[in-house]
Amino acid sequence: MSLLSVEELSVTFTARGRKDATAVDGVSFAVDQGQVVGLVGESGCGKSVTSLALMGLLPRKGVRIGGRAEFDGQNLLTMSERKLRDMRGSQLAMIFQDPLSSLNPVVPIGIQVTEILERHRGLKGEKARKEAASLLDRVGIPDPARRLKEYPHQLSGGMRQRALIAMAVACAPRLLIADEPTTALDVTIQAQILELLKELVDQEGTALLMITHDLGVVAGLCDEVNVLYAGRAVESAGRRELFAHPTHPYAHGLLGSIPRLDAPRGEPLNPIRGSINDKIAWADGCAFAPRCDHYTMECLTGTPELTEPRTAGHQVRCVNPVLPTAEVPA
Amino acid sequence: MSLLELDDVKVHFPVKKGLFFDRTVGHVYAVDGVSLSIEAGQTYGLVGESGCGKTTLGRAVLRLNDITDGGVVFDGTDLAKLPSEEMRAFRRRLQMVFQDPLGSLNPRQNIESILSEGMAAHGIGKDQTERREKIKDILAKVGLPSNALSRYPHEFSGGQRQRIGIARALVLEPDVIICDEPVSALDVSVQAQVINLLEELQESLGLTYLVIAHDLAVVRHISDVIGVMYLGGLVEEAPSDALYAKPRHPYTKALMSAVPVPDPEVEDRRERILLHGDLPSPANPPAGCRFHTRCPWVQETKCATERPPLLDTGDGHKVACHFTAEIEAGTVKQTLATGIEAVTGTETVAAEAVEVSEGETETEVPAADAPEKAPVTVPAQADADAKEKAAAAEETGAKASDATDVEKETADATDEASGATEKAEGSPKA
Structure with a gap:
């Protein structure tokens, strides 16, 4: 069986006084x-x-979702x-298009990465920081210990996208x-x-x-x-x-x-x-x-x-x- | 003689600091010595x-940016030295089509008003009726209905808006149109419509284009001659077919190997040259060859110290690289680690880096036992082994790029090249 199987997924945006807008109209696929x-x-x-x-x-509110999306036997919808x-x-994890607007501009990269580790893997303090550094290292960010203290604007576009990928793969989704x-x-x-x-x-x-x-x-x-x-x-x-x-x-x-x-x-x-x-x-x-x-x-x-x-x-x-x-x- | 000739054009933006005294603390070398010439009826x-x-270079041709140094000779007149009043008259003959079709049209003007404004300013047409006739004529040429005249930009789709932008340039009967990313904001199916339109117009009106774009496939499709820019300078210039058949500068090679081709057969077969790290800051460009910090073929001699001139290698194929012939003959090998160590741009650091990485080459197993071309050239479907090597290379490469930020001050102001340019242009805050 597939890990994710989507059947006849439909998404309709509704608003009072306007016609419904159907953005997704019966999409089926499996991964x-x-x-x-x-x-x-x-x-x-x-x-x-x-x-x-x-x-x-x-x-x-204002969204009507239809169909099924089974992930490992459970319906996500x-x-x-x-x-x-x-x-x-x-x-499940997601990587977004615009790396700058998907990162919090006023929080250092390190805190944004360790947040996930704390929430899902229960890592704390030094341990979480070590793990975060090794994640950044894994996606090819040099000098990860220093980068963890930096803010998103200090990273280049490619580096930001790497940081986002590091966050996405932090818990091996x-x-x-x-x-x-x-x-x-x-x-x-x-x-x-x-x-x-x-x-x-x-x-x-x-x-x-x-x-x-x-x-x-x-x-x-x-x-x-x-x-x-x-x-x-x-x-x-x-x-x-x-x-x-x-x-x-x-x-x-x-x-x-x-x-x-x-x-x-x-x-x-x-x-x-x-x-x-x-x-x-x-x-x-x-x-x-x-x-x-x-x-x-x-x-x-x-x-x-x-x-x-x-x-x-x-x-x-x-x-x-x-x-x-x-x-x-x- | 060429219609438009650029001679060693430089555009430097000052980086200012301080609240009250606009101290200039450095420059962003956005364009640093570009010479090129465009023949009438040609697309560059x-x-x-x-x-x-x-983009800065394109704007500089129209004097929308101040030119720091160099000459822009259009039809025998040096635009760089013209008083701004005379320059304004010349702009009728040099028009521009912008990237963002919605952002470059005033949302509160209807199409007739947008198109006739420039005509009135340049005294084309006796009165509004005559201008309207002319506008209708142009609208038909760009494939818009004549009832578009009384409508507003938001009523059109992206492709139609770009047609309006092209029409705005055409009503002034220009000789040269500078197209800055004319199709990058459009969907692929619409993109093809606009590209075809530009080509048709060139044929029927004898226009000369300077097309600025990041999409190599689009540029190749539309251009006669192509210039490849890297960090403010041209690294290669050649007729379109020659460039794609045989790119000679290492940067062009890497750039072309990175462009995805919509064909799995090609994608699986071809070799990809992965560049490491990011573009160095144009506020603190590397000494010598601008590309030596990321070049897979960088050599100890010359590269870090001497800026290579753009030299004709025959058949109008110009390359700015010290070792073009050697790389092609195979006497100069790809140097895995050396290509990616030095980024700061100072000679001493560069020299050190070369030494360090040399040591690495000796000790590092993958680099040592790899075949001549292997280290950074990764076939799309490589075996796991090769991927590990690539990963290792990636790491070192990224480490190197890190050094760019050594100078915190500059890095802050110029974190990203484009951002810096905008800031410098915009306000003294930067």
Whole structure:
């Protein structure tokens, strides 16, 4: 059985006098021990809200959550706040996008790291400090004893992200959720951080849920990839399968619209027309239909089902998938 | 002759201290001696990581930053020495497209007002009716409906806002457009639309672009010539294809190997050169070659003491490295530890570091028994052994970067390069 299995997760934001906004609309995926699963999509596709829902970090009021998210047999979505607090940090941990705003600016790094050790592992005083120093050392922060006394603003961006990772892995969590962990960083620093995450997964067998918009990062890191569009997974496959045969027109278009470092130059890109604002509700049909080059009237007759038009395990939510015969040169 | 020529441009921001007396305690060397030339109708791409001075350089061309030294020759006129009144007239011919499409549009002006303001200031069009016709024409060119005129920036999506930003530059009929991160705030599917638009406009209007971006794939797609900046200076300049086919400067090599490619086959195969530590502070740049503190190929001689000039190695491929030929011939090996020890930038420390790390190379098992290229070149899917080596290297590397902060005062003011630049620009508080 999978460590985390999410079934038909939906998150709807409600406010009086306004239309309900459905950010996540039936997302299902599973993460196994030692596996890296990617959630990819553009802004507004619901990838971050998914992670917040799993961690129980969404506000209680004004949010309606549906579906199931089983972590080790327990449903995270209905768990009591007290129990969830025990789980967060020790079993589940999260790395956020912006390392500066996720650290408390007026508290030294050391206290922020030892806080977790005190709460979950019962370490105190000198012992906790020693452990914190070894954690910082492990994620590649030099001179950890001195760094523990420093404030977040004294660290560089890459170093801050390392500190956040140290805090996330402090209690050897079984599932790590990384929400755009390298988006705020430069490419050379990004390469360092990705290498570090890979190491953690390989050595500790931690499961990693990687949330990103960068298909390049996904290609190098994830075992399984879920492409989200407007709150639903439109395509799920192993990374080699997905990148070799993108089958949903959205995934196909996305890969065609990225300028690649290793591709021949001089050809114009094939962008997807319109923007994410041009969508229809999933209940009425395929949300991507207004931007799709392959759409037919069939697309507007209710939510398309997940099918496996190519190979087993390669799921696509489309009635007119991009198949070899119809493939346009990318 | 080139349309735009930069000759040894320097932009230094003073770092001030004290509440009443604005004592200058140092400088942030944001741009420190950049020379380049852009031909008419060409696209020049400027890449580099945050804090390397690429944005400052772009702004300096328009004199939005004061130029400390050097010349910016546009169509025969040195902009750096023009009185500001005359400079203002020249700005019609040199326009800029900014990174943040929402932040660079006034939320309380409608699109017509935003676009016609510049035209009125430069006396384009007799009256508003004539200007409106022209604006409609440009809006159609950038792919916006003409009913956009009476709408406000918040009513548009990110990609459309960037189109408005491009239209604002185009209405003045400029010769040169400086695009500062034109697509980095956009989603990939929309990004491609804007890139295609920029290319179409260049073709139909004969524009010259200076594109500043951190995304190498985007820059490569759009540029004819690319310059790679590191810590205020150009380290390599070459025609786009040549640069990507054969990067010659160690920094360019590392940068290109760090860019993720959306293809698992490529990702698994390729070798990654991991750089260690962070960018040194531009307030206290290393002596000699700016990159020697992080360079995997750093040598004992020259690198720490002598700043390499940007020299043409043939075919317009310019490199600023003392050992380009030797690295390519393989006579200069990657030096694992030496590449990452010295960061402070003083010659003595650098020399010491070289000695220390030499010792390490001898004793350290992984470095000693590793094949020529192994130490820091880690294949994406390396065996556990190689990963350990990388981890070891990472540690030492990070330790080295630590030394940057030795000077607390400077480090405080310039913790992050970009931050420092902003502070210095903004207020004397910094």
